[in-house]
């Protein structure tokens with residue numbers, strides 16, 4: 001499942017700060033939706049997502065090793081839960097990015113700083 005967080009942001013339709021659902025695919029902010037009026041801002045981040053995915057795949061073994069070194073038992077214990085979820089997480093991210101690209105207004109693209 002793509003990661004969805006909540007944030008208080010100013011909505012251009014509501015004209016005030018409201019709660020927003022903020023959807024990430026990997027480290028990229030793809031979609032922001034006002035929970036009051038439903039106004040959604042989506043961006044076409046297909047190229048950025050594929051580049052980010054490539055970087056994450058390349059660095060995955062190193063990141064796994066670091067986590068293992070920090071907490072071997074905790075890391076090993078988490079694998080039965082996290083590994084089976086990865087394909088669904090990837091599918092969810094791809095679906096989010098491609099759906100956003102299809103509905104994003106023409107020309108709404110661009111790079112953004114990665115989320116930490």
Ligand SMILES: [Zn+2]
Nearest residue numbers: 011014034037
């Ligand atoms: Zn709104």
